[in-house]
Amino acid sequence: MATYSRLPGSVALITLQNPPVNALSAAVRQGIVDTVQRALKDPKVTSVVICGQNGKFCGGADIREFAGPMLGPPLVPMIHAIEAVDKPVAAAIEGVALGGGLELALGCHYRIAHSKALLGLPEVTLGLLPGAGGSQRLPRLIGLTAALDLITTGRHISAAEALKLGILDQVTDNNVVDQAVEFVRRVAGQPLDSRRLSTLPCPPDVDSLLDKAMVKVRQRSRGALAPVACVQALMAAASLPYTQGMEKERELLTTLFNSGQARALQYAFFSQRVVGKWSLPSGASWDNSAARPISKAAVIGLGTMGRGIVVALALTGISVVAVETQEKQLAEASQAVPAMLQREAGRRGLATPPGVISFSSNLQDVSEVELVIEAVFEDMSLKLQVFRHLTSVCRPGTLLCSNTSGLDIDQLAAVTQSPGLVVGMHFFAPAHVMKLLEVVYGPRSSPEAVATAMQLGKRMGKVSVAVGNCPGFVGNRMLKPYLEQANFLLEEGATPQQVDEALEEFGFPMGVFRMSDLSGLDVGWRIRKEAGLTGPGVESTRTRQGRRYSPLPDQVCEAGRLGQKTGRGWYQYDGPGGRVARSDPWVHIFLEAYRAEHDLVARSIAPEEILERCLYALINEGFNILQDAMAAGPEDIDAIYVFGYGWPRHHGGPMFHAGQVGLGRILERLQHHHHNHPDVPHLKPSTLLRRLVAVGSPPVQKWREFINKERVHSQL
Numbered sequence: 233m234a235t236y237s238r239l240p241g242s243v244a245l246i247t248l249q250n251p252p253v254n255a256l257s258a259a260v261r262q263g264i265v266d267t268v269q270r271a272l273k274d275p276k277v278t279s280v281v282i283c284g285q286n287g288k289f290c291g292g293a294d295i296r297e298f299a300g301p302m303l304g305p306p307l308v309p310m311i312h313a314i315e316a317v318d319k320p321v322a323a324a325i326e327g328v329a330l331g332g333g334l335e336l337a338l339g340c341h342y343r344i345a346h347s348k349a350l351l352g353l354p355e356v357t358l359g360l361l362p363g364a365g366g367s368q369r370l371p372r373l374i375g376l377t378a379a380l381d382l383i384t385t386g387r388h389i390s391a392a393e394a395l396k397l398g399i400l401d402q403v404t405d406n407n408v409v410d411q412a413v414e415f416v417r418r419v420a421g422q423p424l425d426s427r428r429l430s431t432l433p434c435p436p437d438v439d440s441l442l443d444k445a446m447v448k449v450r451q452r453s454r455g456a457l458a459p460v461a462c463v464q465a466l467m468a469a470a471s472l473p474y475t476q477g478m479e480k481e482r483e484l485l486t487t488l489f490n491s492g493q494a495r496a497l498q499y500a501f502f503s504q505r506v507v508g509k510w511s512l513p514s515g516a517s518w519d520n521s522a523a524r525p526i527s528k529a530a531v532i533g534l535g536t537m538g539r540g541i542v543v544a545l546a547l548t549g550i551s552v553v554a555v556e557t558q559e560k561q562l563a564e565a566s567q568a569v570p571a572m573l574q575r576e577a578g579r580r581g582l583a584t585p586p587g588v589i590s591f592s593s594n595l596q597d598v599s600e601v602e603l604v605i606e607a608v609f610e611d612m613s614l615k616l617q618v619f620r621h622l623t624s625v626c627r628p629g630t631l632l633c634s635n636t637s638g639l640d641i642d643q644l645a646a647v648t649q650s651p652g653l654v655v656g657m658h659f660f661a662p663a664h665v666m667k668l669l670e671v672v673y674g675p676r677s678s679p680e681a682v683a684t685a686m687q688l689g690k691r692m693g694k695v696s697v698a699v700g701n702c703p704g705f706v707g708n709r710m711l712k713p714y715l716e717q718a719n720f721l722l723e724e725g726a727t728p729q730q731v732d733e734a735l736e737e738f739g740f741p742m743g744v745f746r747m748s749d750l751s752g753l754d755v756g757w758r759i760r761k762e763a764g765l766t767g768p769g770v771e772s773t774r775t776r777q778g779r780r781y782s783p784l785p786d787q788v789c790e791a792g793r794l795g796q797k798t799g800r801g802w803y804q805y806d807g808p809g810g811r812v813a814r815s816d817p818w819v820h821i822f823l824e825a826y827r828a829e830h831d832l833v834a835r836s837i838a839p840e841e842i843l844e845r846c847l848y849a850l851i852n853e854g855f856n857i858l859q860d861a862m863a864a865g866p867e868d869i870d871a872i873y874v875f876g877y878g879w880p881r882h883h884g885g886p887m888f889h890a891g892q893v894g895l896g897r898i899l900e901r902l903q904h905h906h907h908n909h910p911d912v913p914h915l916k917p918s919t920l921l922r923r924l925v926a927v928g929s930p931p932v933q934k935w936r937e938f939i940n941k942e943r944v945h946s947q948l
């Protein structure tokens with residue numbers, strides 16, 4: 233709702249009230265319409281200030297309402313009515329003015345903000361465009377170039393930047409409502425025509441800026457509808473009178489609003505928040521488990537991952553002991569890490585935290601810290617050695633975490649004096665940049681240890697997801713069948729480019745083979761050797777450990793082609809470390825020779841089959857993970873894939889996508905592919921998927937409840 237009060241000196245104050253962010257729900261919109269009418273009718277009122285309760289102006293349209301029928305007064309006429317008022321109206325912006333919140337402020341005649349406020353039009357991130365006049369008013373206020381940037385990226389900007397751009401009339405460090413009241417008193421009686429943005433001309437698109445922008449957004453977010461519609465709306469602003477521009481805005485919004493992409497992106501918004509409210513099968517959860525405060529931490533191992541983790545910790549102001557026992561590596565890291573810290577702080581607009589990192593080659597130096605993150609080479613015997621050492625060196629009560637990407641956390645916990653204080657903290661490279669953190673709890677991890685790791689992730693700006701302890705955890709466990717199918721497709725006739733193109737067309741920033749070249753092909757090779765799947769003495773057949781196996785990636789590694797780092801992998805590069813992937817005749821000759829050796833006849837494989845085989849195998853493993861209670865719900869899996877594995881956000885995540893495709897269809901296609909490839913267990917449809925289809929394929933939001941019920945009745 234919105235409350236009305238009349239302040240001394242003829243100023244009406246309208247306060248939006250809808251905790252926590254004063255989103256523009258039907259009740260709030262109705263409240264605004266009523267209170268603006270009241271101010272208009274009250275002869276004693278000469279000016280109006282609109283503010284938000286509890287230090288937040290407005291977080292935009294109420295996203296929760298998008299799922300149902302639209303009730304209450306619509307936003308566009310409501311904002312027009314405010315703009316048309318013949319008494320000055322000012323928005324007093326504290327906290328946030330985002331989306332519809334900023335569009336409301338653009339309908340006011342003046343905008344005053346607190347210096348700490350954040351402003352933006354993030355609708356594009358929800359699959360929409362600023363459809364309450366924002367796409368037409370903003371370019372009239374700040375020009376096309378700046379409006380294009382804000383609307384197509386959805387980025388939040390500071391009050392200082394908004395003032396510079398001309399969005400704000402004044403910024404204050406004091407009470408923003410008091411300042412706005414003083415402001416409107418001062419301007420009362422002045423003409424308002426030039427303050428009504430809808431009446432101003434829009435700067436024309438002189439140098440095809442918008443055409444270039446269209447090319448750019450299509451490249452940047454392949455397959456995403458909203459960025460394209462945002463540019464189209466700005467094209468309308470630049471070429472049409474305001475009223476027609478508004479019609480175009482409405483038309484584009486309607487298309488977006490009804491698209492699966494908007495539903496996917498809104499689901500992604502909420503799943504990011506759902507995963508923060510973690511719960512474990514034991515009943516421990518975010519609201520009954522206290523996190524420990526951490527001010528001193530240590531990182532063991534200063535390879536690529538360790539260095540990134542040191543920077544991520546240091547940026548929070550935590551003091552870090554960075555330990556590396558190999559002198560050469562230590563010397564390199566002590567040069568590289570401060571530079572990385574400075575760069576990342578600069579990128580985030582922060583001051584570089586001074587003197588928070590100390591380097592050491594001595595494990596003894598971690599004795600005083602509260603939490604240690606081990607980031608040594610992915611080798612269980614080495615990690616066990618480090619954990620044995622840590623448990624004897626650290627003071628009792630120190631949390632011991634491992635950055636393993638898939639090894640058994642329980643085995644590490646077993647060699648320590650306090651297994652309850654051991655958890656996995658699986659970062660993604662580069663660790664100071666990537667948003668995802670898998671927090672892995674073993675059977676003995678205490679709620680306090682999980683809460684502390686989750687909280688620490690949040691402090692580092694990560695999306696932290698609590699996952700169970702199984703080989704590969706959630707993300708890498710699902711990656712395995714995906715990679716496996718990609719290799720089988722090469723055996724059957726596809727090229728790396730064909731597979732990658734199908735996946736990139738779907739929206740992945742990189743296809744599976746380009747991604748493997750980037751990560752290094754030796755990573756998987758080593759894991760397969762440790763699992764006894766390849767290496768000396770292992771027979772070179774296409775069936776290993778009782779299931780279909782493709783030796784292709786092993787043979788590529790054996791040829792010395794380890795990906796970008798060697799300048800050759802599934803593609804060729806300009807040289808070691810090269811970034812631009814080019815098709816390599818060697819790979820095509822190699823594939824032909826391989827198929828001939830194994831009597832395989834290459835067939836033409838359609839992009840649809842590539843997507844089905846790779847994505848449905850991955851999704852099927854997601855169902856197995858839910859069934860095994862290794863993830864609390866589909867949102868956890870989807871957040872992991874969106875934030876850690878480049879799953880296109882406009883497809884919501886693998887489990888959401890399964891729901892959109894239709895669970896019946898996924899089941900039917902998996903059955904089909906499993907029938908054709910009975911020696912591939914990953915294609916065998918999971919019991920949970922079958923059960924969901926059997927009960928009528930409920931929406932993804934209902935799966936968690938269904939799984940819990942099934943578990944109680946031992947159906948899973």
Ligand SMILES: CCCCCCCCCCCCC/C=C/C(=O)SCCNC(=O)CCNC(=O)[C@H](O)C(C)(C)COP(=O)(O)OP(=O)(O)OC[C@H]1O[C@@H](n2cnc3c(N)ncnc32)[C@H](O)[C@@H]1OP(=O)(O)O
Pocket residue numbers: 252253255291292293294295296302307328330331332333354355358360361362363364485486489490502505506
């Ligand atoms: C048939 C066709 C018809 C077509 C036309 C239909 C018309 C439909 C209307 C269309 C209008 C289009 C124009 C306007 C669009 C919009 O405004 S879309 C919304 C834009 N706003 C945002 O994207 C902001 C989203 N929120 C945030 O970024 C952050 O929440 C925050 C505001 C910066 C605060 O961050 P933080 O303090 O970290 O808190 P959070 O944990 O993120 O959030 C706290 C809780 O608040 C909930 N929430 C936040 N924003 C909204 C919102 N806009 N609507 C509803 N709920 C919101 C969030 O989910 C958290 O909830 P809990 O998890 O339950 O605590």
